[in-house]
Amino acid sequence: MTDDLRVRVLQWASGLDPAVNRARLSDGVTNGSRDADLVVFPEAFARDFGEAGSDVSEFAEPLDGPFAAEVGRLAGQGGTTVVAGMFETSDDPARPFNTLVVRGGAEADYRKIHLYDSFGYRESDRLTGGALDPVVVEVEGWRVGLMTCYDLRFPELARRLVDHGAEVLVVPAAWLPGPLKVDHWRTLLTARAIENTVYVVGAAQPAPRYCGHSLVLSPLGEVLAEAGAEETALEATLSREALAGARRTNPSLANRRL
Secondary structure (H helix, E strand, C coil): CCCEEEEEEEECCCCCCHHHHHHHHHHHHCCCCCCCCEEECCCCCCCCCCCCCCCCHHHCECCCCHHHHHHHHHHHHHCCEEEEEEEECCCCCCCCEEEEEEEECCCEEEECCCCCCCCCCCHHHCCECCCCCCCEEEECCEEEEECCHHHHHCHHHHHHHHHCCCCEEEEEECCCCCCCHHHHHHHHHHHHHHHHCCEEEEEECCCCCCCCCCEEECCCCCEEEECCCCCEEEEEEEEHHHHHHHHHHCCCCCCCCC
């Protein structure tokens, strides 16, 4: 178990060519990230969603396919744990899963539960929702819970992850722009941190297609690192001492009555 967890967030855009996106992984994992314990890419990094309503099924891969295999290879080479988003084949060939793969020091797969049927979009028309099971992995002794984009709007999922021991919530996203959307993103990330006294790591795709504004927040809602709209990388160190201190200051988890 480590006292500190070093996190690197890649606010990078994925394109429409899976081979190009896969090739970019090495820049985030092995170049400049050798000291990172956890490297987080955005949602759908293996291949972008494309235009609204686009069929992404032809770009879905199995969990032993090229993208997940390359994430695993680079994580092993870099001595780190990597989280990255992809479309995963499902039993319905026309509606794949929207999946986060975790490879390296920890290994898991999280299939997005809440599909983005909101703000005029119908993600469930072309994707399949995952099982209603929280996914928490251990990274260097830290318990890390996984959420994807629209999941952020459902506080009950964050609380279930915390009830399963999560000390950090990682939220890769492709958060679409629009009126107040950056405000929603920042507010919801901050709320999930404060109400659960956990670190929150939001890894978004950048403008112009998405909102950007990736954030790393402390368990008291302090901004430890924040991006603007454009493509960039963030570094932050999460402190176990600060986590314990926040939970002493604000023992809301212990004070729950429901």
